[in-house]
Every structure is written in structure tokens, then in C-alpha cells.
Amino acid sequence: MVNRITNIFLKIRRLAIFRIFQRTMVMLMPIAVIGSYFKLFRDAVFSPDSFIYNIFNFDITLPDRFWYAGAFVSRGMVRVTFGLFGIYAAYFAARYTARLYRKDSTMAGMTAVIVIMFCAYANNLANNAGDHSPFSSSVLKINAVLLALLIGYGVGQIFHWLGKEHQPVNFEHATRIRERAWNAFIPTIFAIVCGVILGIMIYEFQIKFLNSSTFKGLVTQIQESNNILLIALLTIPVFILSWLGIGYPLISLSTTSNSISAAANLNFALKNGSAWNVPYKYLGSSLFYPYAEMGGASIILAMIVIILIYSKNKDSENIAKANLLPAAFGSTWGMMVGMPIILNPVLLPAIVIIPIINVLLAAGAIFGHLIQPCVYPVLSGTPGILVSFFGSNGDWSNLVFSILLFILDIIMFIPTMKLGLRLERGLKDYEGKND
Amino acid sequence: MKERMINLIRNPNFKWLAIVLVLLVALAIPGYSWMKADNHARAERRKSLLSPVIMIPGSSATTERFNQLVKQLNQKTPTKHSVLKIKVLTNGTLSYSGKINKNDNQPFIIVGFENNHDGYSNIKKQASWFDQAFYVLSESYKFNNFKAFGHSNGGLIWTYWLEHYYFQYSDEIKIKRLMTLGTPYNFGEKNINHKTQMLEDFIKNKDKLPKKLVVYSLSGGKNYESDGIVPEASVAAGKYIFQNQVKSYTAMTVTGSEADHSDLPQNKQVIKLINQYLLEPRKLRGPQNTGQAKEKSNNKK
Numbered sequence: 001m002v003n004r005i006t007n008i009f010l011k012i013r014r015l016a017i018f019r020i021f022q023r024t025m026v027m028l029m030p031i032a033v034i035g036s037y038f039k040l041f042r043d044a045v046f047s048p049d050s051f052i053y054n055i056f057n058f059d060i061t062l063p064d065r066f067w068y069a070g071a072f073v074s075r076g077m078v079r080v081t082f083g084l085f086g087i088y089a090a091y092f093a094a095r096y097t098a099r100l101y102r103k104d105s106t107m108a109g110m111t112a113v114i115v116i117m118f119c120a121y122a123n124n125l126a127n128n129a130g131d132h133s134p135f136s137s138s139v140l141k142i143n144a145v146l147l148a149l150l151i152g153y154g155v156g157q158i159f160h161w162l163g164k165e166h167q168p169v170n171f172e173h174a175t176r177i178r179e180r181a182w183n184a185f186i187p188t189i190f191a192i193v194c195g196v197i198l199g200i201m202i203y204e205f206q207i208k209f210l211n212s213s214t215f216k217g218l219v220t221q222i223q224e225s226n227n228i229l230l231i232a233l234l235t236i237p238v239f240i241l242s243w244l245g246i247g248y249p250l251i252s253l254s255t256t257s258n259s260i261s262a263a264a265n266l267n268f269a270l271k272n273g274s275a276w277n278v279p280y281k282y283l284g285s286s287l288f289y290p291y292a293e294m295g296g297a298s299i300i301l302a303m304i305v306i307i308l309i310y311s312k313n314k315d316s317e318n319i320a321k322a323n324l325l326p327a328a329f330g331s332t333w334g335m336m337v338g339m340p341i342i343l344n345p346v347l348l349p350a351i352v353i354i355p356i357i358n359v360l361l362a363a364g365a366i367f368g369h370l371i372q373p374c375v376y377p378v379l380s381g382t383p384g385i386l387v388s389f390f391g392s393n394g395d396w397s398n399l400v401f402s403i404l405l406f407i408l409d410i411i412m413f414i415p416t417m418k419l420g421l422r423l424e425r426g427l428k429d430y431e432g433k434n435d
Numbered sequence: 436m437k438e439r440m441i442n443l444i445r446n447p448n449f450k451w452l453a454i455v456l457v458l459l460v461a462l463a464i465p466g467y468s469w470m471k472a473d474n475h476a477r478a479e480r481r482k483s484l485l486s487p488v489i490m491i492p493g494s495s496a497t498t499e500r501f502n503q504l505v506k507q508l509n510q511k512t513p514t515k516h517s518v519l520k521i522k523v524l525t526n527g528t529l530s531y532s533g534k535i536n537k538n539d540n541q542p543f544i545i546v547g548f549e550n551n552h553d554g555y556s557n558i559k560k561q562a563s564w565f566d567q568a569f570y571v572l573s574e575s576y577k578f579n580n581f582k583a584f585g586h587s588n589g590g591l592i593w594t595y596w597l598e599h600y601y602f603q604y605s606d607e608i609k610i611k612r613l614m615t616l617g618t619p620y621n622f623g624e625k626n627i628n629h630k631t632q633m634l635e636d637f638i639k640n641k642d643k644l645p646k647k648l649v650v651y652s653l654s655g656g657k658n659y660e661s662d663g664i665v666p667e668a669s670v671a672a673g674k675y676i677f678q679n680q681v682k683s684y685t686a687m688t689v690t691g692s693e694a695d696h697s698d699l700p701q702n703k704q705v706i707k708l709i710n711q712y713l714l715e716p717r718k719l720r721g722p723q724n725t726g727q728a729k730e731k732s733n734n735k736k
Binding site for chain 2: 051052054055056241268270271273305308311317320321324325328376382383385386389390394
């Protein structure tokens, strides 16, 4: 049985597209880790509604000069790492696709950058965004990394079909480079023509694809529903999308909801001094972030802990170690990309199932009057395990519940870990033979 | 089991987990007290029945400008409105006189400025000084709504403040109504085709005005063109800022012997209009907070 499952996953993992995406992700790991540290600074320290900013009262204690410098650096770095992540992803995806088929990978990468930048330009123009610079387009953001991977893959495939065989050499002189450039000409032109058609389609049909408003329906459904089953059901697409590398719904669900029901709950709690009998006990916005996502702790931090305790793989351990601090404060992209979690077939079942179990357990605990619903607003960058505690105005049973839930999440990851280890061995044999 | 625990502690990664755990606990303790204080303040503000009327006098006037007005407004009320006067010095420090009575839910707060000169650049400065006063007021009295009144340039300071500063408070504190009195939205210009820089700016930023605000603009008609100082067309220019932008915008003109620009705050018609439109409807009978409670439930619908 276990062997059969392992074999199925091994087969999926061996597909060219997954191998390419995994390599791309691994290559992008340093950018993602650096970005997630700056995101940690931006969201938890250098923004007025953030955790550390408020508890140390930086409004008064931090000189303006440091505050502006810190905000400038952290915002700027997040913008150039995560805001332009699509460029890097498209480049490496095209590169590794072309390389897999022994084509000129550098030219493929550059062509993919041109194509994705044109799509970003078209998307921005179509959206009538105030800022016409393609660099601010949502197509390039890390939250839409799937798109960049697909564009890179597509360009790489064009090089696969139209490009000439290419063997990298140590030393290239001008004639060889010229020959290489000519060889790349046809696939480059073809890829750009495809990119232009794609861009025209984006512009003509005003395809406002992949930004935070695309998933508004899904997000509001979850936030404003008071129906546990519906919420549990809808967490599935959210986490599948985030596994696919589309982080917009998850990000939108991480912000405080200002729906009428949430306001009614808060009003009730403020008036009565406790949240025990609020009108909407199972409101999606107070179940999803504190429990399903747990501020990034339910999946990412749990995975980091289990890797640090059990893994014998030095690389995984190092990535987990590097991401421990940002993940503890809810900045999870470093781990998502570095592990990689995105598009990693082994992890999909755990990523989808664990949040549902969390939501159902939390709803059960609220039903059983063990914990209070989280109705109070929580600062950005609040450590995931503390979200429920602070969101209930410091109810100690909420804290105990969160910690137990977190431990349960870690335990639920053990089978996935074991499967991953088996797969690693199988994959090593396979990649040793090919490639 | 015991062996496993020992293995776990010997694991070199254990120290990293421990460090992060210690860090979390170290941050959770101040975080806890901050959160408690914040939620407490939030609850206080939510429960607060206080709804002050904040008044700003015009240029060259001091916080004493509205004494006569307040006296007249207090004549027929069973509970007198208490008055707090705040003067903002040019260095941003506040000097107080008067106080808010404990059971007065609708006190008058008058904010004046040491530098009370005319001109757009001074208006901007006065708006930023006003914001300092408003911040202190909002923190110390924890009201969740207020009403605004501005005479002459006071109305300009309100408009500038609403467009540039109010968003910081708008989540927690609602401005219900704004009444401006003889406010020269286009300074001394009689012709609306000549828009001053200030009016241009006000119009440019009008989408930052709160959508639920109710605005009354009162002008004086000493003669057919002006109240003696401010042209009627300049007061009327307010419509380019507020009309179709806020919930409602009403313009009214009072005439008669006391329709002089500087007499306006004492004008009987103006007093009547303030009573009728700016202040909360007077509660005649019943427990103190029924009027408020009713209004709250009305608001919900």
C-alpha cells in the first residue's frame, strides 16, 4: 500500500514539468528567503499597525529618521524581491526547461523575461492602473508565481521544439556567440510573437487575471459565512491555490475583515466584555486566519519544526532553519519557495487536510464552550500561535488550544515526512540514472 | 520515551527552536499587556456617549470668539453645555481653559491658534496644529463621534483637516455633521471662474471627504453680494467641494440686521439653525441615554 502510494507520487514527481518547477523553485530559494526577512521587517516592525511597532511604541520611542530608513529599505526590498518575483521565476523556468532538452537555456530565459514583462505591461494597461509601469503589475508578484512558471515553461518548450541543440562550453569566442545568437533567433521570435498574442488577449479582453480582486468572491464567501461546513469546504480551493503558487486568496484572508458580521461580533464583545455569546460564533474570518492558517503556523511552521526535529537531510534542515524566524511571524514565502512547498505533489494532501481539521476542531471547541471566538482585531506580524490568544482578548484557554492544535499539526505532518523521505530515495536513484 | 527526549534535546536544531520560542514568549508578554490596553480603550470608545461639538473660530479670532454664541445656545437648555477651550501655540503645545462636565454628553470644544492669520499657507499650518489638538482630545476623551463647526476660515481649516488628516481616525471616530458659517471657500473672489489655489486643492482632494458627512454651509446676506466681507459667491463655491461628494450638502443664507460677517455667530437665526441642525435633538424626558440608544439603532438600519 505504502509502496503503491510512493510509486504514484514518484511518477508524478518525475514528470518533466514538475522536475522543472522544482528546480526553478530551489534556484529561487535565496531570493525568497531574503525577501521573507524583509517582509518580516516590513509587516511586523515597520508598519504602524504591526505587532512589534505597537508593543514597543515605536511611534514615540523610535526616532523618525530610523523609522523612515527602516520602512524605506524593507518596503523597497520586498518590492524588488517579491514584487518582481515573476521575472526571476519565468527566467529560471524557461532556462531549466530548455536545459532539460539541451537547448540554449540563457536565451530562453531572456525571452521569457521579455514575454512576461509584455504581459505585465498589457495587464497594467488593461486594468487602468494609476501606475503604468509594468514593474508594478500583479502578474509579476510572488502571489502569481504560477503564471510566471507557466510562461517560462511555455517559452522553454518553444525552444525545445524550434531551437538547435546546444552544449554549454567553458570558453566562447565571438563567432561562436554569433552562431548561438542566430540559432536562438527563430525560437525567440516565435516566443515573442506568442507573447504578443497573449498580451493582446489580456489587453483586449481586459483580463484582470490574478490579483487580489480576482478571488474576492471566494474570500468574502469564507469571511462572511457562519456555516462551518461551507468554510471547511472553501478552505480546500484556498490551499490548493496557494500550493499552486497563487497566494492572493490566502493573503486576502490574512487581513482583518470589516464585514458587517465581524463588526457586530466586535461590538457585542466590546459592549459585554467577552466574546462568549457573539451573534456569529463560527464566522469564517474568525476561524480561517487564527486556526486554518494560524498565521502561517499551521502548515509552514509545523513543517519547519518537524524537519528540524526529524529530518536527516542537511539541505532541508538549513532551509528550515533559515525560515524559522520569519515563519514564526507569518512571513512564509521563503519556506514555500525554498522547500519547495509550491507544486510539490507530496505535500498537497497534508496542505489541504490539516487546515480543514484545524477549522473543524476549533469550531467544535467553540461549540463546546472551550474557547472564545476570535473577534478582536489582531496586529499584522503577530506570531501565528498567538493569533487566537490575542484575538480573544487574551483568553488563556485559547492559548492552550492553539498550542495543542499546533502540536497536532506537527504530528499530522509525520506521515508526509516519511513519504517524502521514501520519495527522496526513489528520486535519487532515478535522477542518478537519467540527467 | 526518555531516550527519545534526550535525543531531541541533543539535536543541534533544538537550540534554534528554543531561541525562537524564548523570543516569542518575550514578545508575547508586552504584547499581552498592549493588547489588553488597546482593547480596553476600544471598548471605552465604543461605549462612550460623548459627542462633542468642536468649533474653530476664523482668522484673527481667539478661543473667546464664541462666548456670546455659547451663552445664547445655553439659554434655553436644561443641561448647560460645558465649554473646553484649547489654544494651540506655534510650537504645537496646547493650553487649556474651561472643562468638560462629567454628565455633559454634548460639550463644546473650541480650538484656537496662537498664529491665527489669514492665507492659505497659514490655513495649512492651522490644520496641522488642529490635528495635534484633535489627537490629544480623541485620546483623552475617547469619543466615537463628534460634530464640527467653523466660522469663516475655521471652515477652511475643517475642510483641509478632513481631506488630509481625518483618515487616521475615521475607523474609530465618525464626524457626523459639519456646519460652516460665512466660510470663504474661494477667499475674496467674487467670480467662480477665478479659482484660488486653495479651492483647486480642495476640489482635487474632495474624494477624501467622508462619504457619510452631512454639511451645512451658512452665509450672511448683508447686501445682495456679500456679508460685508466675504462674497456670497465665495461661500457658495463650497458646493464644488461638497456637492455629490458627502451625504448631503445644504446651503443657507441668513439676512437682516445681524447678517454682518462678524455678527454671524451671534445671529438669532444662526443660533436657531445650530440648534436645529448641528446639535443632537433635545431629550425631553426619560432616562439619559434613550435618545442616544434610539439613534444608534436607527443608524444600524
